Amino acid sequence: MVTTSSLAAVAALVGDPARAAMLQALMDGRALTAGELAAAAGVAPQTASGHLGRLAEAGLVAVTRQGRHRYHRLGGERVARMLEGLMLVASAPAPVSQRTGPRDEALRLAPTCYDHIAGRLGVGLADALAARGWVVMGEEAGLVTPEGGAALAGLGIVVDDPVRGGRVQACRPRLDWSERRPHLAGRLGAALCRQGLDQGWVRRREGSRALAVSPEGHRAYREIFGVSLGVAG
Protein backbone atom coordinates (compact mmCIF):
# COMPACT_ATOMS: atom_id res chain seq x y z
CA MET A 1 0.00 0.00 0.00
CA VAL A 2 1.39 3.32 -1.04
CA THR A 3 0.79 5.69 1.79
CA THR A 4 2.03 9.16 2.32
CA SER A 5 4.35 7.85 4.94
CA SER A 6 5.98 5.39 2.58
CA LEU A 7 6.59 8.18 0.11
CA ALA A 8 8.07 10.29 2.86
CA ALA A 9 10.12 7.38 4.10
CA VAL A 10 11.78 6.81 0.75
CA ALA A 11 12.43 10.50 0.30
CA ALA A 12 13.80 10.80 3.81
CA LEU A 13 16.24 8.01 3.06
CA VAL A 14 17.62 10.00 0.16
CA GLY A 15 17.34 13.18 2.17
CA ASP A 16 20.32 12.51 4.36
CA PRO A 17 23.55 13.96 2.92
CA ALA A 18 25.60 10.88 3.66
CA ARG A 19 23.10 8.53 2.08
CA ALA A 20 22.61 10.87 -0.87
CA ALA A 21 26.35 10.85 -1.45
CA MET A 22 26.42 7.08 -1.39
CA LEU A 23 23.53 6.79 -3.81
CA GLN A 24 25.12 9.33 -6.09
CA ALA A 25 28.34 7.37 -6.02
CA LEU A 26 26.40 4.31 -7.11
CA MET A 27 24.77 6.14 -10.00
CA ASP A 28 27.37 4.82 -12.42
CA GLY A 29 25.82 1.39 -12.05
CA ARG A 30 28.80 -0.30 -10.45
CA ALA A 31 28.88 -2.12 -7.14
CA LEU A 32 30.98 -0.63 -4.35
CA THR A 33 31.98 -1.96 -0.96
CA ALA A 34 30.75 -0.46 2.26
CA GLY A 35 34.18 0.98 2.92
CA GLU A 36 34.35 2.74 -0.43
CA LEU A 37 30.91 4.16 0.12
CA ALA A 38 31.88 5.33 3.59
CA ALA A 39 34.79 7.19 2.06
CA ALA A 40 32.57 8.62 -0.65
CA ALA A 41 30.14 9.91 1.94
CA GLY A 42 32.85 11.15 4.27
CA VAL A 43 31.64 9.22 7.31
CA ALA A 44 33.00 6.46 9.49
CA PRO A 45 32.47 2.86 8.41
CA GLN A 46 30.11 2.22 11.31
CA THR A 47 27.93 5.10 10.23
CA ALA A 48 27.96 3.96 6.63
CA SER A 49 27.03 0.47 7.67
CA GLY A 50 23.94 1.70 9.39
CA HIS A 51 22.95 3.81 6.43
CA LEU A 52 23.50 0.97 3.99
CA GLY A 53 21.45 -1.35 6.12
CA ARG A 54 18.51 1.01 5.94
CA LEU A 55 18.95 1.59 2.23
CA ALA A 56 19.07 -2.14 1.61
CA GLU A 57 16.02 -2.76 3.74
CA ALA A 58 14.08 -0.28 1.65
CA GLY A 59 15.36 -1.81 -1.56
CA LEU A 60 17.22 1.29 -2.65
CA VAL A 61 20.44 -0.67 -2.80
CA ALA A 62 21.01 -4.35 -3.42
CA VAL A 63 23.75 -6.20 -1.59
CA THR A 64 25.83 -9.14 -2.73
CA ARG A 65 28.34 -10.50 -0.32
CA GLN A 66 31.57 -11.79 -1.71
CA GLY A 67 34.11 -13.04 0.76
CA ARG A 68 34.49 -10.53 3.50
CA HIS A 69 33.35 -7.69 1.31
CA ARG A 70 29.81 -6.58 0.74
CA TYR A 71 29.17 -5.07 -2.63
CA HIS A 72 26.36 -2.57 -2.85
CA ARG A 73 24.71 -1.45 -6.05
CA LEU A 74 21.58 0.49 -6.84
CA GLY A 75 18.38 -1.41 -6.28
CA GLY A 76 17.33 -1.24 -9.90
CA GLU A 77 16.61 1.04 -12.78
CA ARG A 78 13.61 2.48 -10.99
CA VAL A 79 15.84 3.71 -8.23
CA ALA A 80 18.22 5.23 -10.75
CA ARG A 81 15.38 6.97 -12.50
CA MET A 82 14.01 8.24 -9.22
CA LEU A 83 17.40 9.70 -8.35
CA GLU A 84 17.65 11.29 -11.75
CA GLY A 85 14.28 12.89 -11.27
CA LEU A 86 15.43 14.29 -7.96
CA MET A 87 18.64 15.58 -9.49
CA LEU A 88 16.75 17.24 -12.29
CA VAL A 89 14.65 19.12 -9.77
CA ALA A 90 17.63 19.83 -7.58
CA SER A 91 19.48 21.33 -10.52
CA ALA A 92 16.60 23.59 -11.47
CA PRO A 93 17.39 26.99 -10.03
CA ALA A 94 14.36 28.30 -8.25
CA PRO A 95 14.59 32.02 -8.98
CA VAL A 96 17.05 32.83 -11.75
CA SER A 97 19.39 30.80 -13.87
CA GLN A 98 22.79 30.26 -12.50
CA ARG A 99 25.70 28.13 -13.51
CA THR A 100 24.47 24.59 -13.29
CA GLY A 101 26.10 21.25 -13.31
CA PRO A 102 29.38 20.11 -11.90
CA ARG A 103 32.44 22.26 -12.40
CA ASP A 104 34.59 19.21 -13.01
CA GLU A 105 35.25 19.25 -16.73
CA ALA A 106 35.29 15.46 -16.99
CA LEU A 107 31.94 15.25 -15.27
CA ARG A 108 30.49 17.78 -17.67
CA LEU A 109 31.94 15.94 -20.63
CA ALA A 110 30.71 12.41 -20.19
CA PRO A 111 29.16 11.31 -16.93
CA THR A 112 27.38 8.02 -16.82
CA CYS A 113 23.79 7.88 -15.71
CA TYR A 114 23.41 4.37 -14.35
CA ASP A 115 23.68 2.69 -17.74
CA HIS A 116 23.99 5.36 -20.38
CA ILE A 117 26.05 8.39 -21.31
CA ALA A 118 24.94 11.86 -20.35
CA GLY A 119 26.75 15.19 -20.39
CA ARG A 120 28.18 16.83 -23.50
CA LEU A 121 28.94 13.51 -25.14
CA GLY A 122 25.46 12.25 -24.38
CA VAL A 123 23.61 15.20 -25.83
CA GLY A 124 26.12 15.39 -28.66
CA LEU A 125 25.39 11.83 -29.62
CA ALA A 126 21.68 12.48 -29.48
CA ASP A 127 22.06 15.54 -31.70
CA ALA A 128 24.35 13.70 -34.08
CA LEU A 129 22.06 10.72 -34.45
CA ALA A 130 19.19 13.08 -35.12
CA ALA A 131 21.23 15.08 -37.66
CA ARG A 132 22.22 11.88 -39.46
CA GLY A 133 18.55 10.91 -39.67
CA TRP A 134 19.18 7.80 -37.63
CA VAL A 135 16.78 8.75 -34.92
CA VAL A 136 13.95 11.26 -34.77
CA MET A 137 13.74 12.93 -31.43
CA GLY A 138 10.40 14.01 -30.09
CA GLU A 139 9.78 15.55 -26.74
CA GLU A 140 8.25 12.40 -25.37
CA ALA A 141 9.88 9.67 -27.38
CA GLY A 142 12.46 9.02 -30.04
CA LEU A 143 12.20 6.79 -33.05
CA VAL A 144 15.00 4.86 -34.64
CA THR A 145 14.55 5.12 -38.39
CA PRO A 146 15.05 2.05 -40.56
CA GLU A 147 18.28 3.44 -42.01
CA GLY A 148 19.36 4.38 -38.51
CA GLY A 149 18.66 0.91 -37.23
CA ALA A 150 20.71 -0.58 -40.03
CA ALA A 151 23.58 1.82 -39.51
CA LEU A 152 23.62 1.27 -35.77
CA ALA A 153 23.42 -2.49 -36.24
CA GLY A 154 26.46 -2.22 -38.50
CA LEU A 155 28.28 -0.61 -35.59
CA GLY A 156 27.24 -3.42 -33.29
CA ILE A 157 24.58 -1.37 -31.57
CA VAL A 158 21.37 -3.29 -31.34
CA VAL A 159 18.33 -2.58 -29.24
CA ASP A 160 15.88 -5.32 -28.57
CA ASP A 161 12.67 -3.46 -27.95
CA PRO A 162 11.11 -2.97 -31.36
CA VAL A 163 7.77 -1.28 -30.99
CA ARG A 164 6.19 -2.77 -34.06
CA GLY A 165 7.48 -6.06 -35.31
CA GLY A 166 11.03 -4.83 -35.64
CA ARG A 167 10.21 -2.11 -38.09
CA VAL A 168 10.28 0.87 -35.82
CA GLN A 169 12.36 1.07 -32.71
CA ALA A 170 11.79 3.58 -30.03
CA CYS A 171 14.21 5.08 -27.61
CA ARG A 172 13.78 7.17 -24.53
CA PRO A 173 14.96 10.75 -24.58
CA ARG A 174 15.81 12.28 -21.26
CA LEU A 175 16.54 15.80 -20.21
CA ASP A 176 20.12 16.04 -19.07
CA TRP A 177 20.42 17.81 -15.76
CA SER A 178 23.70 19.49 -16.56
CA GLU A 179 23.26 20.34 -20.24
CA ARG A 180 19.50 20.94 -20.07
CA ARG A 181 19.09 19.21 -23.40
CA PRO A 182 17.89 15.73 -24.17
CA HIS A 183 20.17 12.77 -24.39
CA LEU A 184 19.48 9.14 -25.16
CA ALA A 185 18.54 6.93 -22.28
CA GLY A 186 16.72 3.64 -22.36
CA ARG A 187 18.03 0.63 -24.20
CA LEU A 188 19.52 2.57 -27.07
CA GLY A 189 21.43 4.74 -24.63
CA ALA A 190 22.64 1.70 -22.77
CA ALA A 191 23.66 0.02 -26.00
CA LEU A 192 25.59 3.11 -27.08
CA CYS A 193 27.38 3.13 -23.75
CA ARG A 194 28.19 -0.57 -23.90
CA GLN A 195 29.49 -0.28 -27.43
CA GLY A 196 31.72 2.64 -26.52
CA LEU A 197 33.16 0.68 -23.64
CA ASP A 198 33.63 -2.44 -25.77
CA GLN A 199 35.39 -0.50 -28.50
CA GLY A 200 37.65 1.23 -26.03
CA TRP A 201 36.29 4.62 -27.05
CA VAL A 202 35.46 5.41 -23.47
CA ARG A 203 36.50 3.77 -20.25
CA ARG A 204 35.32 4.08 -16.69
CA ARG A 205 37.45 6.14 -14.36
CA GLU A 206 38.06 4.98 -10.86
CA GLY A 207 35.98 6.60 -8.20
CA SER A 208 34.05 8.82 -10.53
CA ARG A 209 30.96 8.74 -12.66
CA ALA A 210 32.91 10.40 -15.45
CA LEU A 211 33.96 8.47 -18.50
CA ALA A 212 37.37 9.06 -20.04
CA VAL A 213 37.25 9.44 -23.80
CA SER A 214 40.27 7.84 -25.48
CA PRO A 215 41.95 9.37 -28.55
CA GLU A 216 40.37 6.66 -30.67
CA GLY A 217 37.09 7.54 -29.09
CA HIS A 218 37.47 11.18 -30.01
CA ARG A 219 38.22 10.17 -33.58
CA ALA A 220 35.44 7.61 -33.75
CA TYR A 221 32.80 9.88 -32.29
CA ARG A 222 33.88 12.67 -34.63
CA GLU A 223 34.15 10.58 -37.79
CA ILE A 224 31.25 8.20 -37.30
CA PHE A 225 28.81 10.40 -35.45
CA GLY A 226 30.12 13.86 -36.17
CA VAL A 227 30.48 14.74 -32.50
CA SER A 228 33.27 17.16 -31.74
CA LEU A 229 34.09 17.24 -28.07
CA GLY A 230 36.46 20.18 -28.08
CA VAL A 231 39.51 19.66 -25.92
CA ALA A 232 40.94 16.17 -25.77
CA GLY A 233 40.86 14.38 -22.48
Added chain:
Amino acid sequence: MVTTSSLAAVAALVGDPARAAMLQALMDGRALTAGELAAAAGVAPQTASGHLGRLAEAGLVAVTRQGRHRYHRLGGERVARMLEGLMLVASAPAPVSQRTGPRDEALRLAPTCYDHIAGRLGVGLADALAARGWVVMGEEAGLVTPEGGAALAGLGIVVDDPVRGGRVQACRPRLDWSERRPHLAGRLGAALCRQGLDQGWVRRREGSRALAVSPEGHRAYREIFGVSLGVAG
Protein backbone atom coordinates in the same frame (compact mmCIF):
# COMPACT_ATOMS: atom_id res chain seq x y z
CA MET B 1 25.72 23.41 -9.48
CA VAL B 2 24.26 20.06 -8.63
CA THR B 3 25.93 18.91 -5.48
CA THR B 4 25.18 16.00 -3.28
CA SER B 5 23.78 18.39 -0.75
CA SER B 6 21.30 19.88 -3.20
CA LEU B 7 20.08 16.41 -4.04
CA ALA B 8 19.76 15.62 -0.36
CA ALA B 9 18.05 18.93 0.28
CA VAL B 10 15.32 18.28 -2.26
CA ALA B 11 14.82 14.75 -1.02
CA ALA B 12 14.73 15.93 2.57
CA LEU B 13 11.98 18.37 1.68
CA VAL B 14 9.86 15.51 0.42
CA GLY B 15 11.03 13.35 3.27
CA ASP B 16 8.91 15.01 5.89
CA PRO B 17 5.52 13.35 6.32
CA ALA B 18 3.60 16.59 6.45
CA ARG B 19 5.25 17.98 3.34
CA ALA B 20 4.89 14.67 1.55
CA ALA B 21 1.19 14.68 2.30
CA MET B 22 0.86 18.20 0.92
CA LEU B 23 2.74 17.32 -2.25
CA GLN B 24 0.68 14.21 -2.70
CA ALA B 25 -2.49 16.24 -2.28
CA LEU B 26 -1.24 18.50 -5.06
CA MET B 27 -0.54 15.59 -7.39
CA ASP B 28 -3.91 16.01 -9.07
CA GLY B 29 -2.60 19.20 -10.63
CA ARG B 30 -4.98 21.56 -8.89
CA ALA B 31 -4.08 24.53 -6.74
CA LEU B 32 -5.00 24.39 -3.07
CA THR B 33 -4.92 26.98 -0.34
CA ALA B 34 -2.58 26.80 2.60
CA GLY B 35 -5.45 25.93 4.89
CA GLU B 36 -6.59 23.02 2.75
CA LEU B 37 -3.07 21.72 2.60
CA ALA B 38 -2.74 22.06 6.36
CA ALA B 39 -5.84 19.93 6.76
CA ALA B 40 -4.56 17.43 4.23
CA ALA B 41 -1.31 17.11 6.13
CA GLY B 42 -2.98 17.05 9.52
CA VAL B 43 -0.97 19.91 10.98
CA ALA B 44 -1.76 23.38 12.24
CA PRO B 45 -1.86 26.23 9.74
CA GLN B 46 1.27 27.78 11.20
CA THR B 47 3.19 24.60 10.65
CA ALA B 48 1.86 24.23 7.14
CA SER B 49 2.81 27.80 6.39
CA GLY B 50 6.39 27.13 7.30
CA HIS B 51 6.48 23.99 5.22
CA LEU B 52 4.94 25.68 2.21
CA GLY B 53 7.41 28.51 2.46
CA ARG B 54 10.28 26.09 2.23
CA LEU B 55 8.67 24.15 -0.59
CA ALA B 56 8.08 27.34 -2.52
CA GLU B 57 11.62 28.54 -1.96
CA ALA B 58 12.92 25.31 -3.43
CA GLY B 59 10.54 25.56 -6.36
CA LEU B 60 8.65 22.41 -5.49
CA VAL B 61 5.43 24.36 -5.30
CA ALA B 62 4.38 27.54 -7.04
CA VAL B 63 2.29 30.13 -5.28
CA THR B 64 -0.28 32.50 -6.66
CA ARG B 65 -1.97 34.83 -4.29
CA GLN B 66 -5.55 35.68 -4.89
CA GLY B 67 -7.21 37.91 -2.40
CA ARG B 68 -6.43 36.74 1.05
CA HIS B 69 -5.89 33.21 -0.14
CA ARG B 70 -2.67 31.75 -1.38
CA TYR B 71 -3.07 29.01 -3.91
CA HIS B 72 -0.30 26.46 -4.09
CA ARG B 73 0.26 24.07 -6.94
CA LEU B 74 3.08 21.79 -7.94
CA GLY B 75 6.15 23.54 -9.26
CA GLY B 76 5.93 21.92 -12.66
CA GLU B 77 5.79 18.68 -14.50
CA ARG B 78 9.31 17.84 -13.41
CA VAL B 79 8.24 17.93 -9.81
CA ALA B 80 5.28 15.72 -10.58
CA ARG B 81 7.47 13.24 -12.37
CA MET B 82 9.96 13.25 -9.54
CA LEU B 83 7.18 12.48 -7.08
CA GLU B 84 5.91 9.74 -9.30
CA GLY B 85 9.35 8.18 -9.42
CA LEU B 86 9.50 8.30 -5.65
CA MET B 87 6.07 6.74 -5.37
CA LEU B 88 7.00 4.00 -7.77
CA VAL B 89 9.97 3.10 -5.61
CA ALA B 90 7.95 3.50 -2.44
CA SER B 91 5.33 1.13 -3.77
CA ALA B 92 7.86 -1.52 -4.70
CA PRO B 93 7.85 -4.06 -1.91
CA ALA B 94 11.40 -4.75 -0.89
CA PRO B 95 11.28 -8.48 -0.14
CA VAL B 96 8.16 -10.14 -1.49
CA SER B 97 5.05 -8.97 -3.23
CA GLN B 98 2.29 -7.80 -1.01
CA ARG B 99 -0.96 -6.05 -1.64
CA THR B 100 -0.03 -2.77 -3.22
CA GLY B 101 -1.82 0.39 -3.97
CA PRO B 102 -4.49 2.22 -2.07
CA ARG B 103 -7.35 0.24 -0.63
CA ASP B 104 -9.80 2.95 -1.57
CA GLU B 105 -11.69 1.52 -4.51
CA ALA B 106 -12.10 4.90 -6.18
CA LEU B 107 -8.39 5.56 -5.92
CA ARG B 108 -7.64 2.23 -7.51
CA LEU B 109 -10.15 2.85 -10.27
CA ALA B 110 -9.11 6.19 -11.65
CA PRO B 111 -6.64 8.36 -9.79
CA THR B 112 -5.18 11.33 -11.57
CA CYS B 113 -1.44 11.67 -11.92
CA TYR B 114 -0.90 15.40 -12.22
CA ASP B 115 -2.41 15.65 -15.68
CA HIS B 116 -3.40 12.19 -16.83
CA ILE B 117 -5.42 9.18 -15.75
CA ALA B 118 -3.81 6.27 -13.97
CA GLY B 119 -5.26 3.30 -12.13
CA ARG B 120 -7.51 0.72 -13.68
CA LEU B 121 -9.06 3.18 -16.10
CA GLY B 122 -5.62 4.41 -17.13
CA VAL B 123 -4.15 1.01 -17.87
CA GLY B 124 -7.45 -0.11 -19.36
CA LEU B 125 -7.36 2.79 -21.80
CA ALA B 126 -3.79 1.99 -22.71
CA ASP B 127 -4.67 -1.65 -23.31
CA ALA B 128 -7.77 -0.71 -25.28
CA LEU B 129 -5.97 1.75 -27.53
CA ALA B 130 -3.33 -0.89 -28.18
CA ALA B 131 -5.95 -3.57 -28.88
CA ARG B 132 -7.72 -1.23 -31.31
CA GLY B 133 -4.44 -0.69 -33.12
CA TRP B 134 -4.56 3.02 -32.34
CA VAL B 135 -1.29 3.02 -30.46
CA VAL B 136 1.56 0.57 -30.36
CA MET B 137 3.01 0.29 -26.92
CA GLY B 138 6.68 -0.44 -26.46
CA GLU B 139 8.49 -0.61 -23.20
CA GLU B 140 10.17 2.72 -23.76
CA ALA B 141 7.76 4.58 -25.97
CA GLY B 142 4.41 4.34 -27.64
CA LEU B 143 3.45 5.23 -31.16
CA VAL B 144 0.15 6.60 -32.32
CA THR B 145 -0.69 4.90 -35.56
CA PRO B 146 -2.13 6.93 -38.46
CA GLU B 147 -5.53 5.32 -38.07
CA GLY B 148 -5.28 5.83 -34.34
CA GLY B 149 -4.45 9.49 -34.79
CA ALA B 150 -7.45 9.92 -37.07
CA ALA B 151 -9.77 8.09 -34.72
CA LEU B 152 -8.59 10.04 -31.71
CA ALA B 153 -8.86 13.31 -33.61
CA GLY B 154 -12.43 12.37 -34.39
CA LEU B 155 -13.04 12.14 -30.67
CA GLY B 156 -11.51 15.52 -30.11
CA ILE B 157 -8.26 14.15 -28.77
CA VAL B 158 -5.31 15.78 -30.41
CA VAL B 159 -1.70 15.75 -29.38
CA ASP B 160 0.64 18.36 -30.69
CA ASP B 161 4.02 16.69 -30.51
CA PRO B 162 4.36 14.80 -33.77
CA VAL B 163 7.75 13.19 -33.95
CA ARG B 164 8.06 13.31 -37.70
CA GLY B 165 6.18 15.95 -39.57
CA GLY B 166 2.84 14.94 -38.17
CA ARG B 167 2.95 11.46 -39.58
CA VAL B 168 3.92 9.57 -36.47
CA GLN B 169 3.01 10.68 -33.00
CA ALA B 170 4.63 9.34 -29.91
CA CYS B 171 3.29 9.02 -26.45
CA ARG B 172 4.86 8.24 -23.16
CA PRO B 173 4.01 5.00 -21.42
CA ARG B 174 4.45 4.93 -17.70
CA LEU B 175 4.40 2.15 -15.21
CA ASP B 176 1.46 2.60 -12.92
CA TRP B 177 2.42 2.31 -9.29
CA SER B 178 -0.80 0.65 -8.24
CA GLU B 179 -1.56 -1.56 -11.21
CA ARG B 180 2.04 -2.32 -12.13
CA ARG B 181 1.19 -2.06 -15.78
CA PRO B 182 1.81 0.77 -18.19
CA HIS B 183 -0.64 3.57 -18.72
CA LEU B 184 -0.52 6.57 -21.00
CA ALA B 185 1.19 9.66 -19.71
CA GLY B 186 2.63 12.52 -21.67
CA ARG B 187 0.55 14.69 -23.94
CA LEU B 188 -1.68 11.91 -25.16
CA GLY B 189 -2.47 10.96 -21.57
CA ALA B 190 -3.20 14.56 -20.72
CA ALA B 191 -5.38 14.94 -23.80
CA LEU B 192 -7.34 11.81 -22.88
CA CYS B 193 -7.88 13.18 -19.41
CA ARG B 194 -8.97 16.57 -20.67
CA GLN B 195 -11.37 15.03 -23.14
CA GLY B 196 -12.91 12.82 -20.47
CA LEU B 197 -13.45 15.85 -18.26
CA ASP B 198 -14.85 17.92 -21.12
CA GLN B 199 -17.29 15.21 -22.11
CA GLY B 200 -18.41 14.69 -18.56
CA TRP B 201 -17.25 11.09 -18.62
CA VAL B 202 -15.21 11.68 -15.51
CA ARG B 203 -15.21 14.49 -13.02
CA ARG B 204 -12.88 15.49 -10.24
CA ARG B 205 -13.94 14.63 -6.72
CA GLU B 206 -13.43 17.08 -3.96
CA GLY B 207 -10.45 16.47 -1.77
CA SER B 208 -9.22 13.42 -3.57
CA ARG B 209 -7.07 12.50 -6.49
CA ALA B 210 -9.72 10.01 -7.58
CA LEU B 211 -11.89 10.68 -10.59
CA ALA B 212 -15.54 9.76 -10.52
CA VAL B 213 -16.70 7.98 -13.67
CA SER B 214 -20.21 8.98 -14.67
CA PRO B 215 -22.71 6.51 -16.13
CA GLU B 216 -22.15 8.11 -19.53
CA GLY B 217 -18.47 7.65 -18.94
CA HIS B 218 -18.87 4.00 -18.23
CA ARG B 219 -20.85 3.60 -21.43
CA ALA B 220 -18.51 5.71 -23.52
CA TYR B 221 -15.36 4.02 -22.31
CA ARG B 222 -16.97 0.63 -22.87
CA GLU B 223 -18.45 1.36 -26.28
CA ILE B 224 -15.76 3.54 -27.75
CA PHE B 225 -12.66 2.08 -26.15
CA GLY B 226 -13.86 -1.32 -25.02
CA VAL B 227 -12.89 -0.68 -21.42
CA SER B 228 -15.05 -2.44 -18.89
CA LEU B 229 -14.58 -1.06 -15.42
CA GLY B 230 -16.58 -3.64 -13.50
CA VAL B 231 -18.74 -2.13 -10.82
CA ALA B 232 -20.28 1.22 -11.50
CA GLY B 233 -19.18 4.02 -9.28
Added chain:
DNA sequence: CGGCTGCTACGGCCACGGCCGTAGCGTCGC
Protein backbone atom coordinates in the same frame (compact mmCIF):
# COMPACT_ATOMS: atom_id res chain seq x y z
C1' DC C 1 -14.22 51.61 10.72
C1' DG C 2 -14.18 47.33 13.74
C1' DG C 3 -14.51 42.45 13.67
C1' DC C 4 -13.35 38.30 11.23
C1' DT C 5 -10.55 35.32 8.42
C1' DG C 6 -6.33 33.48 5.99
C1' DC C 7 -1.80 33.53 6.43
C1' DT C 8 2.96 34.45 8.19
C1' DA C 9 6.80 35.46 11.80
C1' DC C 10 8.97 34.31 16.11
C1' DG C 11 10.10 31.53 20.29
C1' DG C 12 10.38 27.63 23.15
C1' DC C 13 9.75 22.62 23.78
C1' DC C 14 10.91 18.16 22.56
C1' DA C 15 12.13 14.12 20.09
C1' DC C 16 13.93 11.86 16.20
C1' DG C 17 18.06 10.61 14.14
C1' DG C 18 22.96 11.17 12.67
C1' DC C 19 27.49 10.58 14.52
C1' DC C 20 31.28 7.94 16.41
C1' DG C 21 32.93 5.37 20.56
C1' DT C 22 33.69 0.39 21.76
C1' DA C 23 32.65 -4.35 21.17
C1' DG C 24 31.54 -8.56 18.57
C1' DC C 25 31.22 -11.67 14.42
C1' DG C 26 32.73 -13.68 10.13
C1' DT C 27 36.42 -14.07 6.48
C1' DC C 28 41.07 -14.15 4.49
C1' DG C 29 46.23 -14.90 4.89
C1' DC C 30 50.23 -16.84 7.07
Added chain:
DNA sequence: GCGACGCTACGGCCGTGGCCGTAGCAGCCG
Protein backbone atom coordinates in the same frame (compact mmCIF):
# COMPACT_ATOMS: atom_id res chain seq x y z
C1' DG D 1 45.43 -21.15 15.15
C1' DC D 2 46.49 -16.27 15.20
C1' DG D 3 46.31 -11.74 13.70
C1' DA D 4 44.47 -8.50 10.39
C1' DC D 5 40.66 -6.85 7.97
C1' DG D 6 35.65 -5.74 6.60
C1' DC D 7 31.63 -5.17 8.43
C1' DT D 8 27.80 -4.92 11.86
C1' DA D 9 25.46 -4.20 16.59
C1' DC D 10 24.85 -1.31 20.59
C1' DG D 11 25.09 3.06 23.53
C1' DG D 12 25.57 7.69 24.57
C1' DC D 13 26.13 12.53 22.92
C1' DC D 14 24.24 16.23 20.56
C1' DG D 15 22.46 19.03 16.95
C1' DT D 16 18.80 19.73 13.61
C1' DG D 17 14.21 20.38 12.80
C1' DG D 18 9.17 19.60 13.44
C1' DC D 19 5.49 21.13 16.36
C1' DC D 20 2.33 24.52 18.26
C1' DG D 21 1.95 28.58 21.42
C1' DT D 22 1.22 33.63 20.83
C1' DA D 23 1.58 37.69 18.13
C1' DG D 24 1.34 40.47 13.99
C1' DC D 25 -0.14 41.70 9.20
C1' DA D 26 -3.11 41.88 4.94
C1' DG D 27 -7.57 41.36 2.86
C1' DC D 28 -13.00 40.67 2.79
C1' DC D 29 -17.53 42.06 5.17
C1' DG D 30 -20.98 44.47 7.53
